[in-house]
Amino acid sequence: MSNAVANGLAGAGGGIIAQIITYPLQAVNTRQQTERVAKKGIRSLEGSVSRSTTGGTLLQILQVLKTEGWGGLYSGLKPSLLGTAASMGVYYYFYQVFKNKAEAIATARKLKGRGDGTVGMFSWLAVAAIAGSLNVLLTNPIWVLVTRMQTQTQAERKILEGKKGAVMEEASENGWEDYILRDKLAELESVKPHPYGTMQAAHEIYNEAGITGFWKGIIPTLIMVCNPSIQFMIYETSLKHLKAKRAAKKDGSKDVMALEVFLLGALAKLGATVTTYPLLVVKSRLQAKQEIGGNVALRYTGTSDAIIKMIRYEGLPGFYKGMSTKIVQSVFAASVLFMVKEELVKGYMLLSDKSHKVALRFLKNSSVKLYKE
Template identity: 75%
Template sequence: MSNAVANGLAGAGGGIIAQIITYPLQTVNTRQQTERVSKQSFANSKRLGTLVQILQVIRSDGWGGLYSGLRPSLLGTAASQGIYYYFYQVFKNKAEAIAIARRAKGRGDGTIGMFSWLLVAAFAGSLNVLLTNPVWVLVTRMQTHTQAERKIMEERKEALLREASKNCLTGSALQDKLAELDSIKPRPYGTLQAVHEVHTESGIAGFWKGIIPTLIMVCNPSIQFMIYESSLKHLKTKRAARKQGSKNITALEVFSLGAIAKLGATISTYPLLVVKSRLQAKQEIGRNISLRYSGTFDAITKMIKYEGLPGFYKGMSTKIVQSVFAASISAVECCLVQQNDYSSVIPVDKGDEKQS
């Protein structure tokens, strides 16, 4: 089996396991990112911890609410990880061949430079994004469906109260109408319903919503790989220079390097992830124009206008925990699949390009 295929299978397996373990965090994080709150409301609001928000989802939607969209997410993760790892290895092999050829001509030391690492990761990431974006649009819709339905119901109540105030409608008639709205439960919502909704709203193009910030976010794994590969190379060089102990890279070291690399990449690209989630979530929430985005630039300008810079970092603490944990699990799993060859592993959490 070629290295490219082995890396693809290892990446898919590791990604699925990491996805299952961290999925509740992904669901809560997506809801945090897509929650529209004005500057004033954000300043006055009490920020709830991730655990409290998980409990709120369980109370309002049941345990199934934490796993909304899990099936397409697992399919997307397997495809995403497999595609990414496969093409990463293909491009890496070509980059190594070029580096060796350059050394034969007296240029370079035969190793891949940092800029080449970035290009390899960017090419693999771009292909992955273009092929799997429709899956992540569906996952985002499914994760935020009940949240969007709740917003719509709140808007209907506000409209009813405004109408009642204008027409001097009070008493039992108003209470009956409010009770009727409260009795309406969120519609059953699965993958097919999400497909129909996206297609109805925007046609085929709707399945590639958020593609611009997602493509830009290809720099996330590029930054991650730059930090990871550089750290790994430094660790190997330092260990070889000492000529002491085992030269093999341990699972703990891979876990640590993967966590550090993912932390740096997540912090630097998080605002793009929020914009992407906003674009992929249901747009028609009430009649408030500030809640609907026609594209990437429109989303950015409205978020700045109505929410300020804090809006771009909603749920970042949850994402850091989820991403670092998922990337590290995926890295160690890949190592085990590849017969403990930790030095060849390239950890990545494709949740950042979905929904992650």
């Protein structure tokens, strides 16, 4: 097994573990990103843009638990785990392939008297960007499904609020008795949400936009390739610096502890998340159900349309909705991922080394036996 395959499998394993641990935060964060809140001075757009916020992250988690149970916090987990395994596997495989090539080029340049044999910052960015682009193009449909499933309850709640508003308006116009209005509202409240699994989400997306619907948000997602690029640039640069400092000591050891990898991963992800978060919000808005609120003015036809409408109706704060939640979730997830991945790669290399030694010993013994015979 090549080191690229080993890194791909280790990345998939680490990604799955990190995803399971932090998924409730991710689910709540997606709902925060897709919630429309009008900026100060803008009237609520026919009830489609709400002025009220739903409270802090912890309060939202408790609210989801109360109304939807644990299933609400883990809605879309199955396709998300598939997406994580696929994304991490694809990303780390191609990242390692191009990293090996970049290191080989750097070594060849050193032999020719150019450079010190190390891969520069720009090369790390290019390697991460190429691997990220391939990953996005191959796995975007899975993340469209995940976003749709995470925000389905939120969409149904908005639709219900719209129906309630219409009933109250009709009651006011026709002079209904209070008991009639109460009965109508109670009837709406009694309607249970429809079961919404992966196949239902896929069917809905296909009916809305055909096969291209599975690549909604692809433009901001491709631009967001700079997120892992920045992340891995910070990580690889910091790791190389730390190993160089270790090697300069008397014992000359370059080993890095799991806790140090955890902290380096957290630092790298923090820098990348703060830089690219607005693109993540736009991507989530495009991938979520567009009928939220039922107002055509807030349905996004594309990336530029979403950006223009968000600036117009919500202002710049709209691009940073839920960022604190995302920072906690993504930084912790990335730290766990890096730590688990490095430990899995170490374990693989150790097993590979042992199996190699056993194989050599077996061949040696077999050769000696044949020679004696």
